[in-house]
């Protein structure tokens with residue numbers, strides 16, 4: 149038995165973490181997985197999370213019973229307000245269904261599964277994914293029988309957005325196609341459309357009756373401002389674009405291991421939302437039955453208490469500002485000190501956890517093999533892996549491989 153099972157390659161992102169951990173080299177640098185590190189390269193437990201953990205620990209009323217199938221109601225309601233905005237018409241009109249999921253990956257999966265069952269496809273089920281995108285997007289949609297196809301997004305010539313190509317693809321796709329959009333801090337490129345560009349994208353999506361499948365894993369991380377990073381999603385909702393949003397608290401609350409996320413499906417009216425919720429409940433029941441409680445309780449406390457919410461916003465700014473400072477320092481080292489050939493302005497223009505350096509797979513490999521600097525082959529670096537102690541080492545080695 150199982151002799152015919154083919155050997156699968158290791159995950160392209162998590163294999164880097166394993167290789168980094170096994171490497172005894174003192175100056176090794178991990179720029180692989182998108183996980184925040186402080187200036188001493190340590191995982192950072194947000195002070196507000198420490199505080200709410202203590203509150204939960206001392207709460208004698210809590211038990212270990214099952215949560216409802218769609219999750220902790222005070223968590224999902226607050227999570228919906230966070231992404232859609234507290235006065236969103238999609239909430240006041242009672243036409244949003246929010247389901248607690250196993251982080252952003254679980255939200256993507258449940259959203260994809262729901263589409264695979266109930267979306268009125270115009271032809272074969274297909275999802276349009278940006279080229280490039282988070283590698284897992286491809287696997288998630290394939291798993292539920294939806295074929296990923298790519299739309300132009302990143303232009304290697306400008307190391308920026310291929311806006312014309314993107315719009316062209318939205319126009320050329322058959323009506324009622326489904327497009328996956330990164331709400332902010334595009335992974336892996338760090339290249340986001342401007343607000344003006346989002347407006348054009350939304351208009352074409354509306355005209356072509358496309359479906360917007362938003363993935364929002366970095367709210368607050370891009371700009372340090374939760375509302376600013378939710379701008380595109382809120383704008384699409386106001387315009388009446390049919391959409392869903394996948395939400396994760398892994399990055400912005402530093403709750404990677406708790407797997408706390410949500411799927412929000414905005415429907416045309418509350419009656420439809422009731423039917424959507426009933427089917428999401430059926431799907432969730434057979435997949436995970438009931439979502440885990442701990443992370444949802446933590447986030448719920450933060451979102452539902454004005455004081456804790458302010459503390460969280462301060463913690464988010466701490467992370468976002470450190471990353472932005474690293475962008476400026478890397479840019480300064482490359483352009484002013486090392487005089488590295490090429491234009492490096494994209495380092496400061498890109499946004500969020502990642503920067504797409506523009507180096508090729510050969511150069512990326514050189515960094516891994518010669519300098520013990522771990523990054524994905526596409527040249528993506530997690531900015532959070534850089535700090536005041538290792539940034540010069542990285543800049544010098546980047547300089548070496550591009551010369």
Ligand code: LMR
Nearest residue numbers: 161180181182183282335
């Ligand atoms: C990443 O892209 O590094 C993160 O989103 C972690 C993951 O799950 O891949």
